[in-house]
Amino acid sequence: MIDPCAKCEEVLQPYLDRELTDAERAEAEAHLDDCSYCRKRYRFEESLRRYVRDAAAEQMPPELKAKLAALRTPLV
Amino acid sequence: MSDAQTDARRIAQDERDRARFEEEALELSDQVYRVARRLVSSREEAEDLVQETYARAFRSWRSYTPGTNLRAWFFRILTNLNIDRGRRVQRTPDLQPIEEGDYYLYNRLEQDGGVDDEEQVVERLSQDTIVQALSAVPHNFRDVLVLVDIGDFSYQDAAQILDVPIGTVMSRLHRGRRILKKELAESTVNGGES
Numbered sequence: 001m002i003d004p005c006a007k008c009e010e011v012l013q014p015y016l017d018r019e020l021t022d023a024e025r026a027e028a029e030a031h032l033d034d035c036s037y038c039r040k041r042y043r044f045e046e047s048l049r050r051y052v053r054d055a056a057a058e059q060m061p062p063e064l065k066a067k068l069a070a071l072r073t074p075l076v
Numbered sequence: 077m078s079d080a081q082t083d084a085r086r087i088a089q090d091e092r093d094r095a096r097f098e099e100e101a102l103e104l105s106d107q108v109y110r111v112a113r114r115l116v117s118s119r120e121e122a123e124d125l126v127q128e129t130y131a132r133a134f135r136s137w138r139s140y141t142p143g144t145n146l147r148a149w150f151f152r153i154l155t156n157l158n159i160d161r162g163r164r165v166q167r168t169p170d171l172q173p174i175e176e177g178d179y180y181l182y183n184r185l186e187q188d189g190g191v192d193d194e195e196q197v198v199e200r201l202s203q204d205t206i207v208q209a210l211s212a213v214p215h216n217f218r219d220v221l222v223l224v225d226i227g228d229f230s231y232q233d234a235a236q237i238l239d240v241p242i243g244t245v246m247s248r249l250h251r252g253r254r255i256l257k258k259e260l261a262e263s264t265v266n267g268g269e270s
Contacts, residue, residue: 009177009178009179010178012178012179013178013249013250013253014246017224017230017231019230019231040182040191040194041178041179041182041194043194043195044181044182044185044191044194044195044197044198045178045182046195047194047195047196047197047198048181048198048201048257049225051198051199051201051206052206052210052225052226052256053225053226055201055203055206055207056110056113056114056206056207056210056222056226057110057226058109058110058113058119060105060106060109060110060126061119061123064105064109064123064126064127065105067127068102068105068126068127068130069102071127071130071131071134072095072098072102072134073094073095073098073134
């Protein structure tokens with residue numbers, strides 16, 4: 001029999017990507033309800049995703065925005 | 077209606093369609109820059125890439141079918157240009173197995189200093205560490221990682237943008253995230269000495 005925590009770890013990424021089927025998601029959630037080991041790791045992973053996204057975000061320089069607008073086709 | 081009037085109407089409609097397309101495209105510029113910045117290594121390269129993407133998109137706007145996914149259409153130009161311009165060395169994906177699982181980073185952080193609050197423990201990672209770890213992920217994996225995790229694209233959209241099967245997106249994403257976590261663990265745990 002497959003270790004349920006190993007199975008849960010395997011579906012961690014598609015679960016957070018909302019790419020699991022309803023049945024797969026229900027199975028993962030049932031395990032997460034019962035297993036604090038996996039639940040902690042899922043919470044961590046969810047925060048990590050947000051944190052990486054925020055850390056990687058870099059504001060576009062305003063000059064670039066102006067340059068892009070200047071690429072527009074002039075109206076006839 | 078005369079032929080001249082018909083032509084004039086057609087031209088006016090064409091102008092409106094193009095103007096609308098350009099406006100919608102410009103609304104995406106923050107997202108385009110954010111993704112471009114993580115696909116290449118410097119700000120200057122990202123700015124060039126974004127400008128080229130817009131120049132090409134504005135030239136070839138007629139090839140976009142209104143009502144279809146403009147973001148995906150746009151990011152496909154971006155990723156193709158990134159490859160075409162030789163900013164990246166195309167490599168055969170590294171197929172060596174990665175032993176570390178998805179819980180690897182958490183387990184390492186837990187061993188290193190305990191985890192009281194799993195939602196705050198990420199704050200042990202600095203912004204620089206994250207940016208460096210991302211840039212250490214090989215391009216083939218990073219492209220997918222950046223599109224899905226930073227660009228917020230679905231697997232299906234990422235597959236369409238990169239012109240690869242969805243299974244390839246999933247496997248590259250899986251691997252890319254594990255590489256990222258391994259890099260983060262190595263640069264964070266034990267002060268980066270491990």
